[in-house]
Amino acid sequence: MPETTADAPAFNAFSAHCPSRRLLDTIGDKWASLTIAALGVHGELRYSQLASTIEGVSQKMLTQTLRNLERDGIVDRRVTPTVPIRVDYSLTELGRSLLAVVCALKDWAEVHMPQVDAARAAYDAAARP
């Protein structure tokens, strides 16, 4: 499978009804990005470990994010039938293929925050009469 779409891609996110646009929306979501990054850094994690790594994420949002990522084949959910039941999450092979991209996005935001802050201050100062 080629890693680029230079030759007449079957999917094109510039097209309004292409399903890849919705997928782009899902994987670009900050909760999805942070979940993928957390599993990439730590490997297998339990729900409570994910919740404490991604500070401030609500239970509802983390549950929904994990379900979407599992359905999309990006995250694997492994149930161990102990008492209480133990559930571990990890990246699938497909998820690992996305990890570098997601981490690059997160890194970009962290590294370039000072430049973005400076740009915002300049924009807001210019907007003032």
Place this chain on the structure above:
Amino acid sequence: MPETTADAPAFNAFSAHCPSRRLLDTIGDKWASLTIAALGVHGELRYSQLASTIEGVSQKMLTQTLRNLERDGIVDRRVTPTVPIRVDYSLTELGRSLLAVVCALKDWAEVHMPQVDAARAAYDAAARP
């Protein structure tokens, strides 16, 4: 400026109140991604050209996206005082530093759409009683 944050980063998107989390949300947004990708592919574009490249984007959403990206220092807005006024958008140097990451995210969605579709079908089939 280092391109990674391996050594005690000043910003950390895992932290609930770190501004980089909000920035991650902004740059991961599909309209922002598609706008950055369009300007990366085509160079300078007018508003109407952007609107036709990013099929189906509403005027309100494109205007808001461009304003946010301009304020964040990612997109440059150049006004030529003709009649009618001509406005061109392009990536700033900061925006160009984000282009490869955003294109990698868009490419990933387009290239892996078949695997994601297959994963969804398997998930939905397993969920059926």
